Amino acid sequence: MYSKPAFLFDLDGTLVDSVYQHVLSWKDALDQEGIALSVWRIHRKIGMSGGLFTNQLLREIGEEITEERRERLRKLHAEAYRQYSDSVLPLPGAKELLKTLSAESIPWAIATSGRMETAEQNLARLDIEASGVPIITRDDVEFAKPEPDLFVAAAERLGVATNNSLVIGDSIWDMLAAQRCRALGVGLLSGGYGAEELQRAGAFRVYEDPADMLNHIDEVGGRRRNA
């Protein structure tokens, strides 16, 4: 087995600081549908695909799941998020981390549960053209996280094996998906989950944010030259 891993990144909460805005956007959407749900429970589901997310939440509280309702919630969330998204910024070190990997010719890709529409805005914040990097979105696969399909597709796009890849994410769904495809999960605290939550979900290493990960890149196979 090759020992120089490829880096497969989640986007929201991992490279851009958008989790809390997504949380309150879902809260607004659910409120408008008359569904009362505590905000922390929404936070704990974030990072799943939107469809799975609403299915799970509705099932947990015993509400009816219909295709119309799921679609309404998706639209209400997108509308609400547009109002919150002005304040979304790249996470500290995100641009530098990606630049460093590129400079070292280390393969990396992005795999997000979001749609290309929203992903493009986030990539722009990272000064990245969507056409210039390998990016897999919800539009490209049948099943999103915690299914491993997004990361499997990202590895395929790079021509690498998932069992020789790192999956870098902020949510336990990223860590579960990493294990499912035998990648190693690296957890970041920047999505607002606790370190132990990520470790329990299988993270083999946890950092605060991309800047902290870049500072410790040697620990996870990001060193490619003698030093």
Add this chain to the structure above:
Amino acid sequence: MYSKPAFLFDLDGTLVDSVYQHVLSWKDALDQEGIALSVWRIHRKIGMSGGLFTNQLLREIGEEITEERRERLRKLHAEAYRQYSDSVLPLPGAKELLKTLSAESIPWAIATSGRMETAEQNLARLDIEASGVPIITRDDVEFAKPEPDLFVAAAERLGVATNNSLVIGDSIWDMLAAQRCRALGVGLLSGGYGAEELQRAGAFRVYEDPADMLNHIDEVGGRRRNA
């Protein structure tokens, strides 16, 4: 030592579902002051007094702390929170938990790092008149959490000892303050911290939210009759 504890409650994130709205209100305020800070870092400081919160954050990022700046941030936060606070609701089980304690003649009080102005709105959501219950706010003490003064004052108001009290809160600052005054900390996940974060800060028991705590009230000294 008496073994039937009094219950001293935090308010935001413990009885009302307001933490995430406070987090983004602080983010808006800091943005307006030109201070770039990741949202999860703001979340991790929430529950401290506003003054201490801004001191700590500004010190961590090496920004200048002046009285004017602290006051500006306080006002900007209050303005932003007014826009977010429409969506704030009581947490599941909060009203029932307080009613059950009252019905059992178990002494309880509220101790919040917030000011009476915002506390009153939150109490109204719980159908509580501020004049009718023992409530200690930031206005009443010199030092707020993680100092234990708020809980000490709440216990004094009830005529009980802190070392015979439970402190129920959602943040690690509540748990640290509980230990400082030899109360037992009960952590709730409803503020969005992980269970292990609360346990590491000294929580002797952790529940999801007030409803979950009420379901397990016998575990923490809330049973006063033979059953």
